[in-house]
């Protein structure tokens with residue numbers, strides 16, 4: 156994608172991490188496709204040097220937002236700025252580059268030939284050997300793209316995106332379909348590269364990826380930002396704990412009526428009670444019921460994700 160865009164008249168590069176201009180500034184961004192309101196007013200500021208996960212379930216509006224951030228589509232309302240510029244200008248200046256899930260590779264070329272061809276479209280790029288090393292593909296330069304694994308192809312796309320040495324790297328669900336090792340190696344390469352101060356924004360629906368690799372999580376659902384903060388801050392929005400106990404024939408109505416109880420779920424012989432007052436729940440279970448094997452756990456990112464991305468008014472993405 157940006158790898159096919161010619162870089163001309165590049166302005167003096169901002170000193171990485173030292174500029175005060177936001178890397179990304181989205182204000183009131185809105186986009187519909189017919190009756191589908193894909194993005195419903197997203198405000199987001201990303202500071203230089205941040206690693207931000209754009210986390211949300213399928214259909215949340217991540218790709219639609221990223222497309223507008225890259226200047227690939229225009230918002231119906233609102234604005235998208237990248238380093239203070241119109242996104243298309245930022246792409247032309249080589250300030251932003253993207254790694255998309257699919258496309259952009261020719262199977263019969265080798266990895267190095269792919270990079271040489273891409274570099275020939277730019278007026279000024281980083282050396283090919285350097286981007287290959289950074290992307291962790293220095294040893295597969297002579298391998299044909301068609302013979303590379305999915306993970307290696309994504310690292311090749313990453314190397315292509317690094318050619319213009321962008322300030323901001325945007326990745327749209329870059330590890331979909333990769334196995335565990337492929338995902339780990341891919342993120343290791345991204346993290347190592349980001350240590351130089353590059354700003355990274357990646358879309359994902361993998362909670363563990365957001366938790367492990369981002370400094371900040373922007374949780375989106377139904378075209379809106381529903382939470383924004385560090386992984387612990389997002390988890391803390393959903394306060395309370397889950398109490399689990401073995402309790403066949405649990406009286407669900409009585410449990411639901413206990414103070415602070417948010418939800419009660421039965422799984423086989425067990426009951427799971429999400430509560431802001433786990434002590435009261437535990438006391439009730441031990442004194443008034445035959446519950447045994449009690450476990451009390453803090454609620455994690457998954458609970459936050461489920462609770463914050465639930466459709467609040469069943470309006471879905473349709474207007």
Ligand SMILES: Nc1ncnc2c1ncn2[C@@H]1O[C@H](COP(=O)(O)OP(=O)(O)OP(=O)(O)O)[C@@H](O)[C@H]1O
Nearest residue numbers: 188191193212213214215216217218219220360472
């Ligand atoms: N070109 C299009 N035409 C019609 N509807 C679209 C189009 N692009 C996206 N949508 C719809 O807009 C909504 C948001 O889609 P989007 O691809 O932005 O979500 P996403 O968060 O990236 O999802 P995923 O994780 O599945 O990729 C969805 O309901 C989707 O079906």
